[in-house]
Amino acid sequence: MAGTGIGARVTRKEDFRFITGKGNYTDDINRPGQAHAYFLRSPHAHAKIRKIDTVKAAAMPGVVAIFTGADIEADKVGGLICGWMIHSKDGSPMKAGAHPALAVGKVRYVGDHVAVVIAESLAEARDAAEAIVVDYEPLKPVVDLASATKKGSPVIHDAAPDNQVYDWHLGDEAAVKAAFKKAKHITKIDLVNNRLVPNAMEPRAAIGDYNPGEEAFTLYTTSQNPHVARLVLSAFIGIAPEHKLRVIAPDVGGGFGSKIFIYAEETICVWAAKKVGRPVKWVADRTEEFLAIAHGRDHLTHAEMAIDENGRILGLHVKTRANLGAYLSTFASSVPTYLYVPLLSGQYNIPAIYGEVEAVYTNTAPVDAYRGAGRPEATFVIERLMEVAARELGMDPAAFRKKNFIKSFPHQTPVIMCYDTGDYNASLVKAMEIHDVKGFARRKRESAKAGKLRGLGYSAYIEACGIAPSAAVGSLGAGVGLWESAEVRVNPVGTVEVLTGSHSHGQGHETTFAQLVAGRLGIPIENVAIVHGDTDKVQMGMGTYGSRSGAVGMSAIVKALDKIEAKAKKVASFVLEASEADIDFKDGKFSVKGTDKSIDFASVALQAYVAHKFTGEQLEPGLKEGAFYDPTNFTFPSGVHIAEVEIDPETGVTTIAKWTAVDDFGVIINPMIVEGQVHGGIAQGIGQALLEGAVYDANGQLLTASYMDYAMPRADDLPSFRVDHTTTPCPSNPLGIKGCGEAGAIAAPAAVMNAVTDALGHENIAMPATPQAVWHAAQAGLARAAE
Amino acid sequence: MYAFDFHRPATLRQANSLIGKVEDAKILAGGQTLLPTMKQRLASPAAVIDLSGVPELVGIEQKGRNLVIGAMTSHAEVASSALVKAALPGLAALAGGIGDPHVRHKGTIGGSIANNDPAADYPAGLLALGATIVTNRRRIPAGEFFTGMFSTALDEGEIITKVIIPTGGKFAYAKFRNPASRYAMVGVAVGKKGSSVVVAVTGAGSDGVFRWAEAEAALGKRFNAKSLDGIKTPAAKELNSDIHASAEYRSHLIGVMARRAVAAATAK
Numbered sequence A: 001m002a003g004t005g006i007g008a009r010v011t012r013k014e015d016f017r018f019i020t021g022k023g024n025y026t027d028d029i030n031r032p033g034q035a036h037a038y039f040l041r042s043p044h045a046h047a048k049i050r051k052i053d054t055v056k057a058a059a060m061p062g063v064v065a066i067f068t069g070a071d072i073e074a075d076k077v078g079g080l081i082c083g084w085m086i087h088s089k090d091g092s093p094m095k096a097g098a099h100p101a102l103a104v105g106k107v108r109y110v111g112d113h114v115a116v117v118i119a120e121s122l123a124e125a126r127d128a129a130e131a132i133v134v135d136y137e138p139l140k141p142v143v144d145l146a147s148a149t150k151k152g153s154p155v156i157h158d159a160a161p162d163n164q165v166y167d168w169h170l171g172d173e174a175a176v177k178a179a180f181k182k183a184k185h186i187t188k189i190d191l192v193n194n195r196l197v198p199n200a201m202e203p204r205a206a207i208g209d210y211n212p213g214e215e216a217f218t219l220y221t222t223s224q225n226p227h228v229a230r231l232v233l234s235a236f237i238g239i240a241p242e243h244k245l246r247v248i249a250p251d252v253g254g255g256f257g258s259k260i261f262i263y264a265e266e267t268i269c270v271w272a273a274k275k276v277g278r279p280v281k282w283v284a285d286r287t288e289e290f291l292a293i294a295h296g297r298d299h300l301t302h303a304e305m306a307i308d309e310n311g312r313i314l315g316l317h318v319k320t321r322a323n324l325g326a327y328l329s330t331f332a333s334s335v336p337t338y339l340y341v342p343l344l345s346g347q348y349n350i351p352a353i354y355g356e357v358e359a360v361y362t363n364t365a366p367v368d369a370y371r372g373a374g375r376p377e378a379t380f381v382i383e384r385l386m387e388v389a390a391r392e393l394g395m396d397p398a399a400f401r402k403k404n405f406i407k408s409f410p411h412q413t414p415v416i417m418c419y420d421t422g423d424y425n426a427s428l429v430k431a432m433e434i435h436d437v438k439g440f441a442r443r444k445r446e447s448a449k450a451g452k453l454r455g456l457g458y459s460a461y462i463e464a465c466g467i468a469p470s471a472a473v474g475s476l477g478a479g480v481g482l483w484e485s486a487e488v489r490v491n492p493v494g495t496v497e498v499l500t501g502s503h504s505h506g507q508g509h510e511t512t513f514a515q516l517v518a519g520r521l522g523i524p525i526e527n528v529a530i531v532h533g534d535t536d537k538v539q540m541g542m543g544t545y546g547s548r549s550g551a552v553g554m555s556a557i558v559k560a561l562d563k564i565e566a567k568a569k570k571v572a573s574f575v576l577e578a579s580e581a582d583i584d585f586k587d588g589k590f591s592v593k594g595t596d597k598s599i600d601f602a603s604v605a606l607q608a609y610v611a612h613k614f615t616g617e618q619l620e621p622g623l624k625e626g627a628f629y630d631p632t633n634f635t636f637p638s639g640v641h642i643a644e645v646e647i648d649p650e651t652g653v654t655t656i657a658k659w660t661a662v663d664d665f666g667v668i669i670n671p672m673i674v675e676g677q678v679h680g681g682i683a684q685g686i687g688q689a690l691l692e693g694a695v696y697d698a699n700g701q702l703l704t705a706s707y708m709d710y711a712m713p714r715a716d717d718l719p720s721f722r723v724d725h726t727t728t729p730c731p732s733n734p735l736g737i738k739g740c741g742e743a744g745a746i747a748a749p750a751a752v753m754n755a756v757t758d759a760l761g762h763e764n765i766a767m768p769a770t771p772q773a774v775w776h777a778a779q780a781g782l783a784r785a786a787e
Numbered sequence B: 001m002y003a004f005d006f007h008r009p010a011t012l013r014q015a016n017s018l019i020g021k022v023e024d025a026k027i028l029a030g031g032q033t034l035l036p037t038m039k040q041r042l043a044s045p046a047a048v049i050d051l052s053g054v055p056e057l058v059g060i061e062q063k064g065r066n067l068v069i070g071a072m073t074s075h076a077e078v079a080s081s082a083l084v085k086a087a088l089p090g091l092a093a094l095a096g097g098i099g100d101p102h103v104r105h106k107g108t109i110g111g112s113i114a115n116n117d118p119a120a121d122y123p124a125g126l127l128a129l130g131a132t133i134v135t136n137r138r139r140i141p142a143g144e145f146f147t148g149m150f151s152t153a154l155d156e157g158e159i160i161t162k163v164i165i166p167t168g169g170k171f172a173y174a175k176f177r178n179p180a181s182r183y184a185m186v187g188v189a190v191g192k193k194g195s196s197v198v199v200a201v202t203g204a205g206s207d208g209v210f211r212w213a214e215a216e217a218a219l220g221k222r223f224n225a226k227s228l229d230g231i232k233t234p235a236a237k238e239l240n241s242d243i244h245a246s247a248e249y250r251s252h253l254i255g256v257m258a259r260r261a262v263a264a265a266t267a268k
């Protein structure tokens, strides 16, 4: 499509700035008189702090101040919070241990914050930190997820004496039991969803600044949701009232969820700025990120599926143990519960579902939302089950899926979600055709001739995006509403500023949002600026995560544009001396029906501001409108990914030979940006399946604390993806958008593992399927085949 | 990083005199190993002597039947050198498989072998090629140079100036990359000169690069990948084990990589 409106492949407006090094990231910002913070971190996974001696360190050159947990307690700085209440099966609230920004009395993971040194330079701060003497009494750590709640385990938080955060469930247990009684076949699997470390290109960073004249704070921070950060820092942590705290999240170099949360470091920087009377800057190095950023996933799951004699699914029972790490991060509790079990129905008609989730503390980094958050875990469970069940039944996995697809909408699942629309069969058929599934048998023979094993795997995923109706999430325990806001300011010359509560950190909002506005108002895309990431400029908003910025954030803009158009029509009616009902607006022109009288958008804007053609009684001057949009439902993007792998049984190396993705994202604003999101998501999903995994040793030391040991996917680990779409517009928002940010990461792990197990001929391998793991599994497979 | 003094000599003579004079000094070549360890505060030399201003240490020459490579020659230069590609294509390929483009443009042959990382590529390559390491004081055959993990025959204040590599035989290197770091998880270099065969293994040994005698004997009889069939790979108990590869897997990979190296060395 030509032009710059919805559907056009407009190149990203922000890229010139990023590619030429002209971005403005938190570390690019320096405040006059700024000092530098360095955090002394715990070398122990679990230890009592008997004493912290800072006397010698405080006397070192350049040191401005040293603070410990005692100082924040004395100042009554509140602890970090978890904003989603989960109740256990027995009705008791989750057991949240205290989470002070600097450790008080005890450290609970390697990387936990013990003290902060603020000095003239970072080097001086580090030197002084080394001179702090901490007297630790090491305690036995709890590291292993499977045994974390065993009787006699060391206690991490007194509030949770058995290390259990909650034991939660959703669904109808009795109905599931009945379904299993009727079953002809039951498929059972045990799955590991490996722990991942988010690796945004830009590490976290923060600058706290205090203006004593105005008694006001400013926090520059790498946040996906600056308003939520301000709310939490004000209302819960108690730094300052909201009108005295400005949070700026400037250019942010990727987040993947990890920058949603409110962390200790930014809290300390903004609090300390007033204490020391100087701006305080902190920038994480990569090792700190590995140790202390909120990790993702980390589930152990046993799942069973009941199937009748016709190959129809009768019921699903899923039991998961989720590792939440040493403290509850901001949204940690919601991820393995409401973002997980409600998605277990997948694309299938499953009459009965029962999910049980036990969340536990361990002496490891906190775990929270990471690209997909709960939904990749759910897809992994259901899509591995589908493949294994088909194999056990001797059915073609595509045919087994087709048989069980949901075919009529709306569809109410047994686990909360009401799917609005979709055409799962269409995506599967299209993907199989593009992928040339028919040619797979031939390709497999060719691989075999070369001594290679070839396998094919499907992943028919669904996700709930556009998070979400505020009343719905509120009833499920969320501490906030999840609407979005927008303000459209038309300037007198007809250029437009859009203030959005969404936050772009790689998604390309400056382009896609501008496409919407330019198309709607009929003005050049260059005349539209998207403003975000500053609580002083932008009205309250909820930020960007869960693929919500299109479906929710852009819908708020649409609402504001509706009001702009209505007001502009009024202005035009005065200028053109016609009745408002006779004014048409099209391609940037207001015209009077049945005449050749017209006026363009920019002229109407000018008329709105000069206000010469109407009186104040008739119409308010100006052209600026705001809107808050709260959706009526989640959105349900879905699709089918097909992975084809080739394994070298001699070395265990898995190569992705072919990849096809057919996604239904509803209406697409910019196909190029969407493809980029899909490519990146698949890369992350393949990373999880084949490469990535955070590993702690028995003492709770992170063995994968750098790129020497944590394997991120690189370009040459990945094939060229074939990406295509089917479209069923979303009925619950004005643009028909469903969302695309997480799809690849949700779909890919199951597709890869279904292909790997297909190639190996058995299911006995866990993620990440590294060469070592695949080699061992291939040996076992060959031995089995020889029997 | 701790504070340190920085010296940048312009000639080898100046470098020699500095290293004799300045206390607790470290030589800086490409900095790909030294700088990260200093940044992490694992190394804290009082002074750094940067060799990047010494032009006589850079370059690749054919001298008679030998290739002579200056210590400060980068991996990228070796990988793309027409001389190396013609005389020893396997060595050009080895250099081209080190790390990533950044590492290959900064990292040097001298720095790599002085460091003798147990997972580095050059040590195995130079052992198999029968290279000679030349320093500001003497010549050291590769077989005597690599003395164990991160240790070499270099004395205090000794600077590698160049490496002399005989050409004319057969050589190839097969590397199984660590999926995270892309160093060698197992790398096998095979060199044949006349009837003598050297099989050098990196990435796997619990004490750095080592020679695999059984394979050398078998290949000495007949230089063909098939000769390795039935030869027991080095015992797991002498090999590394970590989260990426068990000793058993490494032992197996040594056999696979050796076969692939021989196949590459004999391919025409």
Ligand SMILES: Cc1cc2nc3c(=O)[nH]c(=O)nc-3n(C[C@H](O)[C@H](O)[C@H](O)COP(=O)(O)OP(=O)(O)OC[C@H]3O[C@@H](n4cnc5c(N)ncnc54)[C@H](O)[C@@H]3O)c2cc1C
Pocket: B026, B027, B028, B029, B030, B031, B032, B033, B034, B035, B051, B071, B072, B097, B098, B099, B100, B103, B106, B107, B108, B109, B110, B111, B112, B114, B115, B119, B120, B121, B122, B154, B158, B159, B160, B161, B181, B182, B183, B184
């Ligand atoms: C991300 C990454 C990936 C890598 N991957 C690989 C890989 O796949 N394979 C591989 O083999 N290597 C790899 N390396 C290492 C790299 O190849 C460098 O060659 C190596 O770090 C050392 O070379 P350098 O020139 O950088 O030396 P430096 O780091 O400057 O020095 C290393 C050591 O050698 C000493 N030294 C340097 N030059 C001399 C000299 N002339 N005489 C005496 N002593 C000297 C220094 O004092 C120091 O102790 C990797 C490095 C990185 C950072």
